[in-house]
Each structure stands twice: as C-alpha cells, then as structure tokens.
Amino acid sequence: MIKQPKQSDEKQIILSRSSNSNFSIKKQAQTPNIDLNQQVQNAYKMIEQGMKYYQNQQYSMAKVVLVNSSQILLPVIKQKKQNQEEHATEHQELIKAINTAEICTQKVDQLFQNIASQDPYSKQIIETAMNRKFEVSFDEIIGLESIKKQLDEVLILPNLRPDIFTGIRAPPKGILFYGPPGNGKTLLAKAVANQIKCCFFNVSASTLVQKHLGEGEKLMKTLFKIAFQFQPSVIFIDEIDSILSSRSSEEHEASRRLKTEFLVSFDGMQTSDQDRIFLIGATNRPQDIDGAVLRRFTVKILIDQPDQKARLALVKSLMSNVNHSILGPAFDKICEKLAGYSASDIKAVVKEACMQPLRQDKIAIVTISAQNIRPVRKEDFEFAINKVKPSLTEKQYQEYISFNKSGS
Ligand SMILES: Nc1ncnc2c1ncn2[C@@H]1O[C@H](COP(=O)(O)OP(=O)(O)OP(=O)(O)O)[C@@H](O)[C@H]1O
Ligand SMILES: [Mg+2]
Structure with missing residues (x-):
C-alpha cells in the first residue's frame, strides 16, 4: 500500500526531485514537437515495470526505473499545465512513482546498513x-x-x-x-x-x-x-x-x-x-x-584531446563569467594555438590568462573595486600559452593513436 501524500507534501517532493534532475528533464523540456502522449505512455510503462520490481523486492532496480519515469512525467505535466490540459492521471502516476521510489531508497539504505555490519x-x-x-x-x-x-x-x-x-x-x-x-x-x-x-x-x-x-x-x-x-x-x-x-x-x-x-x-x-x-x-x-x-x-x-570546436566551446564556457575584450575571431586564433593541449591543460591556460589582470601591485589589488579590474585581453592568452605547455608530447600522443588503430 503506497502512502498518499498531502497536497503540500506533493509539491515539496516534486520540487526537490526537479531540482535534482538535470540532463533528462532539461533535454525533454527543450525538445520541440514532442509527442506528449507518447511520452506519457512510455513513462506509464516504466512505472509499471518499476512497480513489478518493487513487488519482487528488487528495490534498487525499482528505484532507478521509477526515478527516471518521474523525470519523464514531470516536464510533461508542467507543459500540460501551461496548455491547461487535464492531467490528473499523470499526476497520480507521478506521485505513485515518487513515493515508491522513496520507499525503495529507504529499503536500499537499510540493506546497505545490514550488509555493512x-x-x-x-x-x-x-x-x-x-x-x-x-x-x-x-x-x-x-x-x-x-x-x-x-x-x-x-x-x-x-x-x-x-x-x-x-x-x-x-x-x-x-x-x-x-x-x-x-x-x-x-x-x-x-x-x-x-x-x-x-x-x-x-x-x-x-x-x-x-x-x-x-x-x-x-x-x-x-x-x-x-x-x-x-x-x-x-x-x-x-x-x-x-x-x-x-x-x-x-x-x-x-x-x-x-x-x-x-x-x-x-x-x-x-x-x-x-x-x-x-x-x-x-x-x-x-x-x-x-x-x-x-x-x-x-x-x-x-x-x-579536444578538437578546434571543442576547444572553442571549452574556452568560452570557462570565460563565460569573466569580463574580457576578446572578439570572436581572436578566440578562434587562440584555440588554434591550443591544438595538442588537453582539456585540463586548456583550463590551466584560461586560469593563467584570467589571473593576469590581477597581477598588479599588491596594494593596488587589495584596494581595487571588482568592477575596475581590467578585462582579460588577447595578450593575456598569448602570455598564458607561452607559460603553460601541453602535458603530452606529440610522440606520447601518437602512442594512444596507435593503440586505438591496433584495436587492442
Ligand atoms: N570534456 C571536458 N569538458 C569539461 N571539462 C573537462 C573535460 N575534460 C576534462 N575537463 C577538466 O579537466 C579535469 C580533469 O578531467 P578528468 O579527471 O576527467 O581527466 P581524466 O581523463 O580522467 O585524466 P587522467 O587520465 O589524468 O585520470 C576535470 O575536472 C575538468 O575540470
Ligand atoms: Mg581520471
């Protein structure tokens, strides 16, 4: 018998679940032209499967399937709400999935404790x-x-x-x-x-x-x-x-x-x-x-190692919250120079470049207001690229490529 939560509890559970659910919810919420009914049917099938695992006391399996099914249903319900469509059954199924997953989590934790002892x-x-x-x-x-x-x-x-x-x-x-x-x-x-x-x-x-x-x-x-x-x-x-x-x-x-x-x-x-x-x-x-x-x-x-497109995406994502004066084509050039650098080497280069505006007189940096720090410039990257070298030589890199080719 599954416990029915009060309305206020429902909201809380849904909210806490939604903040926890990342990739799949975002992905589905952003995908245009989704067949909502098909998604609902898929989620129901998963819930049915999850409940079977639950009844067979396969709590770990049940939990995974039910949590994932609720992640499919939640954005559908949100979307239907926007369209003011009826969604009472979906809501009930969602609550069932969440509650059962909650019970499974407790059972799994209990089992872990027993085994650990x-x-x-x-x-x-x-x-x-x-x-x-x-x-x-x-x-x-x-x-x-x-x-x-x-x-x-x-x-x-x-x-x-x-x-x-x-x-x-x-x-x-x-x-x-x-x-x-x-x-x-x-x-x-x-x-x-x-x-x-x-x-x-x-x-x-x-x-x-x-x-x-x-x-x-x-x-x-x-x-x-x-x-x-x-x-x-x-x-x-x-x-x-x-x-x-x-x-x-x-x-x-x-x-x-x-x-x-x-x-x-x-x-x-x-x-x-x-x-x-x-x-x-x-x-x-x-x-x-x-x-x-x-x-x-x-x-x-x-x-x-990242290719030019990935290097660009990585540098831009690392710089997304940093004030800079680098224009698009300059970013392309910087990333071309980063060929042969690993993702973590690139992170080190970006960090080094972003530190440059802070490398001033100690007194000046203690008293400067945050908005007066100068933007990161192309020259800072040139300095950083000269300072941080790729962690792998071309010869070492080729060893991975030949391992890949040999298919061993
Ligand atoms: N594709 C990537 N996207 C974003 N950041 C990355 C990426 N790859 C690596 N990084 C950054 O580099 C760091 C090191 O990555 P990670 O530990 O996954 O490397 P690894 O391939 O396991 O290296 P190793 O062989 O040394 O164990 C990460 O914490 C992250 O900051
Ligand atoms: Mg590793």
Whole structure:
C-alpha cells in the first residue's frame, strides 16, 4: 500500500526531485514537437515495470526505473499545465512513482546498513567505494558528443528498460575509457553514474591494494558481490592499469592474486542477460593493462584531446563569467594555438590568462573595486600559452593513436 501524500507534501517532493534532475528533464523540456502522449505512455510503462520490481523486492532496480519515469512525467505535466490540459492521471502516476521510489531508497539504505555490519570487507566497500551522489552532468562535459550518444545506448537506456535490452541487444559488461590524461575520462564515468542514478562503486588502487596478503582479493570479491546485489550498478575502476597491469615474473604475489580474483569475479558477474552490472575502467596507460583484463572490456572508447570546436566551446564556457575584450575571431586564433593541449591543460591556460589582470601591485589589488579590474585581453592568452605547455608530447600522443588503430 503506497502512502498518499498531502497536497503540500506533493509539491515539496516534486520540487526537490526537479531540482535534482538535470540532463533528462532539461533535454525533454527543450525538445520541440514532442509527442506528449507518447511520452506519457512510455513513462506509464516504466512505472509499471518499476512497480513489478518493487513487488519482487528488487528495490534498487525499482528505484532507478521509477526515478527516471518521474523525470519523464514531470516536464510533461508542467507543459500540460501551461496548455491547461487535464492531467490528473499523470499526476497520480507521478506521485505513485515518487513515493515508491522513496520507499525503495529507504529499503536500499537499510540493506546497505545490514550488509555493512556483516563483515569488515563489506563495511570497507560500502564506506569507501560506494558513491551515490555525483553532481556532474553530461551537459558540463564539453565536446565528446558522439561518445555521450554511444554511452546513452550502451549504458543508460538498458538501465531504464532492462526488459527490452536482452539477448543480442544486451549491453556490454565492460567499457574501457582510455586516452591522454585530463580529457574527461573520470568526469564521463561520474556523469554516467549521475545519469542512471544507480549504485556506483568508485574504486581505485588505494581501496584495493592492501597491506596484508589476501585482503585485496577479498575486497575485490566483496565489491562484485555487493554490486550484484544492488543492481543496477556500475563499478568504476579508475587508473585500472595501476591495479591490473601486465603480469611479469617479478610481480608480487598479492597483485597476481588480485588480478586472478578480478577475472573470476568479472566472468561470474552476470548470471543472466537481464542482470545490470557494468564495469567501467579508465586509464591513460592502456598498453600497460594485462591482456586478459583488456579482452574483457568489449567496448573500448578513446577519450581524445579536444578538437578546434571543442576547444572553442571549452574556452568560452570557462570565460563565460569573466569580463574580457576578446572578439570572436581572436578566440578562434587562440584555440588554434591550443591544438595538442588537453582539456585540463586548456583550463590551466584560461586560469593563467584570467589571473593576469590581477597581477598588479599588491596594494593596488587589495584596494581595487571588482568592477575596475581590467578585462582579460588577447595578450593575456598569448602570455598564458607561452607559460603553460601541453602535458603530452606529440610522440606520447601518437602512442594512444596507435593503440586505438591496433584495436587492442
Ligand atoms: N570534456 C571536458 N569538458 C569539461 N571539462 C573537462 C573535460 N575534460 C576534462 N575537463 C577538466 O579537466 C579535469 C580533469 O578531467 P578528468 O579527471 O576527467 O581527466 P581524466 O581523463 O580522467 O585524466 P587522467 O587520465 O589524468 O585520470 C576535470 O575536472 C575538468 O575540470
Ligand atoms: Mg581520471
């Protein structure tokens, strides 16, 4: 039996949900010519599916589907309200979805607490690797448009409609983001977690590499076990090369055992094609990863350095709140000079350029009023580009390109 909220509660829930919902709501609200009725029907199907998961006590799955269905319904209701159309049923369904999702969240949290109290490894995984709140949205990631689309298809949609992405349409188990440092691999993984609102396990070498022999592999095993229990879930292993590097004769026993446990857990992590547990690995040294580990990532995506269009978008977005006197064509020229810079190098250049107007006499800067700070000029960028060099040489960059071409 689902609790019916009072009218004032309803508003509050809807408001708090809407402030939390980023990409999908914005996207749908801005899309012209949407068939509202079709959207409503899709949302109803999702709610029906979510309620089935709820009744089967698959709370984690139910929560994801219901939260996402409410994100489809909410803008539709808002739009219908503007058109003064009848929307009582949609409203009821929305409240049902939100309330049930709320109950599921509580159940999931309770289960986490129970599991954490069972053994020290589970406690460690839940405390250190579980991350359920990310503020990164796809919109904040500049460029990489085709990759975002690909991720939508292989990760996001299958989580929303697990019933139809089965058999030959089942999503891949593992995705590897590789490429030069500072271009958004970690950022993308966090945006994916935010987008699908699933359980997200963020793991790095510091979580899994332990002092005592045997502990790392037990943590690895526990990680996969908990992720399986709380589907849909994503395990994100950042800097995966540092944990699962190529085997060598001088390798430490603990590291060999960790790798073996990874391979065994990975192979056993999906018992049916309806299971929704994904692995995302990220590395800037793909050539160092163990061959058997690499093979398990059936989808490998190169997160490349930004091209001219992305560089322009990035610089303009970073400068959006800064007073400057740079005209359009000058921006083009600046960005041409930034070829070979990574996104984070570009951020460093923009920061350096924006600091230039503040580099004056100390007394002057303490007393100046904010509106009297001079605008950032083209010359500030020239200075910054001379000072901040790209973090990668052309030769190092070519290694990624040849890894990409070899398709390994
Ligand atoms: N595509 C992008 N759009 C906007 N900002 C970006 C983008 N890529 C990188 N950045 C900026 O650079 C920082 C570093 O990005 P991120 O940590 O995702 O890089 P990475 O590819 O994981 O690097 P590494 O290989 O060193 O781990 C981000 O916090 C962000 O400020
Ligand atoms: Mg990273």
